[in-house]
Amino acid sequence: MEVYKFGGASVQNAENIRQLANIVKQGPRPLIVVVSAMGKTTNKLERIANAYYLHNRDYKNDVLELKKYHFSVAQELFEPQDKVFTKLENLFGQLNEQLQRQPSMNYDYDYDRIVHFGELLSTTIISCYLNRTGIKNLWIDARELIKTDSDFRRAKVMWAEAQKRIKERLTFTDTDIYITQGFIGSNINGHPVTLGREGSDFSAAILAWATDAQKVTVWKDVEGIYSADPKLWQEAQRFDQLSYDEAIELAFYGAKVIHPKTLKPLKEKSIPLYVRSFINLRAKGTVITDFDRDLSPMMPVIIVKDNQTLISIKRQDSGFISEQDMELVFSIINHYKLNNNVMQRSALSFSFCIDFDRVHLAFFIEELRRHFSVKYNTGLRLITIRHYDAETIKKMTAGREIFLHQQSRTNVYLVVR
Ligand code: ASP
Ligand code: MG
Numbered sequence: 343m344e345v346y347k348f349g350g351a352s353v354q355n356a357e358n359i360r361q362l363a364n365i366v367k368q369g370p371r372p373l374i375v376v377v378s379a380m381g382k383t384t385n386k387l388e389r390i391a392n393a394y395y396l397h398n399r400d401y402k403n404d405v406l407e408l409k410k411y412h413f414s415v416a417q418e419l420f421e422p423q424d425k426v427f428t429k430l431e432n433l434f435g436q437l438n439e440q441l442q443r444q445p446s447m448n449y450d451y452d453y454d455r456i457v458h459f460g461e462l463l464s465t466t467i468i469s470c471y472l473n474r475t476g477i478k479n480l481w482i483d484a485r486e487l488i489k490t491d492s493d494f495r496r497a498k499v500m501w502a503e504a505q506k507r508i509k510e511r512l513t514f515t516d517t518d519i520y521i522t523q524g525f526i527g528s529n530i531n532g533h534p535v536t537l538g539r540e541g542s543d544f545s546a547a548i549l550a551w552a553t554d555a556q557k558v559t560v561w562k563d564v565e566g567i568y569s570a571d572p573k574l575w576q577e578a579q580r581f582d583q584l585s586y587d588e589a590i591e592l593a594f595y596g597a598k599v600i601h602p603k604t605l606k607p608l609k610e611k612s613i614p615l616y617v618r619s620f621i622n623l624r625a626k627g628t629v630i631t632d633f634d635r636d637l638s639p640m641m642p643v644i645i646v647k648d649n650q651t652l653i654s655i656k657r658q659d660s661g662f663i664s665e666q667d668m669e670l671v672f673s674i675i676n677h678y679k680l681n682n683n684v685m686q687r688s689a690l691s692f693s694f695c696i697d698f699d700r701v702h703l704a705f706f707i708e709e710l711r712r713h714f715s716v717k718y719n720t721g722l723r724l725i726t727i728r729h730y731d732a733e734t735i736k737k738m739t740a741g742r743e744i745f746l747h748q749q750s751r752t753n754v755y756l757v758v759r
Contacts (some may be wrong), residue, residue, distance in 0.1 A: 343514075343555045344369070345548035346710055347376040347524060351563040352620045353464055354381035355641070361620060367477055367560065371518040374549050375479070377458025377468055378524050378542040382407065382413065391456040392701060395445050405441070409434050412463050418749075419471050426470040433462055449701065450494035450679070458485075458534040460522030461542070466537060468523040479519035487511060488527030488548060490535050496679060497527060497535035508552040522549070543601040547615075551607035557754060558613060560600065561620035566628035567592070567599045570644035579641060583628065585633040588728075595645045595683070595726035597752075605630065629705035642734040647683065647724040652705065652745050652757050654693040655714035663692045667714070674709050678702045682756045683724055693746060695724055695757055719745065726755040 346369060352358050352504035359649075366375060379387070386404055393401035405677055413428055421428050437459045445452050455619050461484070468505035487507050490497035512520055522543020527535050537544055550558045554704070567589070570578040584592075586609040593602035601619060608615055608630075617626035655671065657663065671692065675682050680702065698720055699706075710716045722745060735754055746757040 343372045343374070343375045343545050343552075343553055343556045345550045347558065347560045348378065348620065349541060349542065349560070349562055350378045350383070353377055353468065353596055356415050358620070359415070359419060359468060362468065362561075363472055363475055363477060365623070366472060366519065366600070366618060367475075371591045372514040373495045373519050374512065374546075374547060374553070374555070375468075375519060376524045376542060376546040377461065377521065380412070380464045380467075382464070382472045383411075383456060384525075384539070387457045387460050388443070389451070390451045394441055394648055395449050395452050395701075397445065400441055400514070401441070405434075405437070409536045412467065416467055419467070419472065419712075424470070424474070426467060429466050429470070430463065433459060433466065434477050446492065452496075453524050454494045454534050457536055458523075458526040460530050461526050465521050465687065467525050472519070472521065477519065477522050478517060478554050480517045482511065482520045482522040484523040484545065485528035485532070485534055487522070487539075488545065489528045490529055490537070492531075492533070492535070494533075494535055496538045497529065499527070499537070501551075504548060508549060512549075512553060529716040538601070538603070540601045541603075543604040547604040547607045547613075547628060547716040550613050551611055554611060555613055557616060558608065559616040559618055562599070564599075564617075564618070565625040566617050566621060567630075569641050571646065574646070575644065576642075579639065580641070581628045581637055582639045583633050584630045585626060585636055587632075588636040589630045591728060592643060592645060593754075595647065595724075595728075600630075640729065642730050643728040644726070644734065644738065645726040647697075647726070648733050649698040649719045650683065650695045650722040650724045650757060651698050651718055652693060653697050653707070653710070653716060653718040654691050655710060655716050655757065656691045658713075658715055660690065660691055668692060669690055670713060671710070674706065677709075678706045680706065684746070684748060684757065685728075686746055695722070699714060702713040719759075721759065723758050725754075726751055726757060727756075 360584040362528045385407055390401040390404050426454050440455050449500040489500045511695050515627055524545040529535055546558050566580045568578040568580050572578040586605050590605045590711055612632055612633040616627055616629050619625045680696045683695045742758040744758050
């Protein structure tokens with residue numbers, strides 16, 4: 343048994359969906375196929391959710407565009423009378439029904455109720471298309487498999503319950519291919535949840551873990567994992583192999599290849615993860631396994647994370663920053679569900695970087711200001727260099743203003759503009 347995962351880019355148009363069919367057709371059996379939302383659908387749904395929550399009707403146009411997009415892709419793949427169009431109509435009907443309700447008082451809850459539609463739409467199109475082209479499969483609702491707590495927008499998996507459901511439902515007696523959604527699940531009351539942005543890789547890992555799969559293959563628009571973003575750096579080189587731990591570090595600092603949570607369940611069961619190109623099927627890709635070295639080949643790895651906000655706090659009485667002060671800061675970060683990336687403490691100040699969050703930042707700063715004096719800069723870039731050397735640091739900082747520079751044995755962190 344194997345698990346395939348296709349990301350947003352690999353299902354963004356009819357041509358790519360045909361290529362997906364081609365890959366699945368040649369693939370192993372039994373097979374679980376996990377699919378993300380098409381193209382930039384999740385970003386658009388996020389904008390819709392934000393506008394809806396703020397009682398701003400501007401989202402109507404976005405909903406129409408989203409509908410047009412999905413229908414136009416389907417029109418390229420299906421005969422006009424196909425049942426898929428009714429299914430898509432139903433899903434958009436459900437989305438509009440949600441949008442007609444009053445927003446609740448809980449942004450994260452509303453967000454999940456809206457944003458999870460992206461994966462329902464993509465998997466509906468793909469499952470029907472594969473069936474039409476003779477690749478028999480069953481569409482499975484991930485909300486019935488991936489059970490989580492009620493921490494909406496970053497729900498935590500209830501592992502034992504999820505495994506029980508996955509094993510009961512995915513028996514492979516009725517088919518040898520299941521198609522299901524990445525990124526989504528539901529809580530114990532059946533309310534839809536999401537697992538955190540880019541969470542489809544993680545879904546693939548959960549399914550592989552629960553079924554003791556032989557391997558997971560993530561099909562991407564790049565030919566594996568690189569020492570830097572190959573779209574930005576010509577010198578970037580592809581790794582043949584990475585250890586789980588090295589890959590976890592890379593993912594944590596924002597290498598966009600794999601969702602950071604993905605690797606832990608795979609490591610636990612020694613299930614290898616292959617990252618391969620869905621365009622160039624002959625390319626070798628990268629495999630993440632129980633590998634006894636960190637990297638092969640060994641070289642500095644550059645990870646760039648944009649859209650960072652650097653916040654510095656001081657005590658209002660100009661005193662030393664204490665452990666209690668930091669505890670308070672972290673509890674506020676946690677309350678707003680922000681991602682903290684790098685931090686530095688001096689006697690009188692404490693600085694940390696978070697991902698920019700349009701909805702929560704102002705409230706977050708306001709709350710910090712109740713306790714501390716606060717300064718912040720937005721629009722910064724966090725550069726992490728693993729296995730660094732002086733030359734790479736110089737190259738990455740040339741001509742830039744440096745806001746924070748931190749060095750450990752293996753990593754350098756630079757917050758720059
Ligand atoms: N569609 C979701 C997102 O864009 C999940 C994923 O693509 O992995 O974040
Ligand atoms: Mg994606």
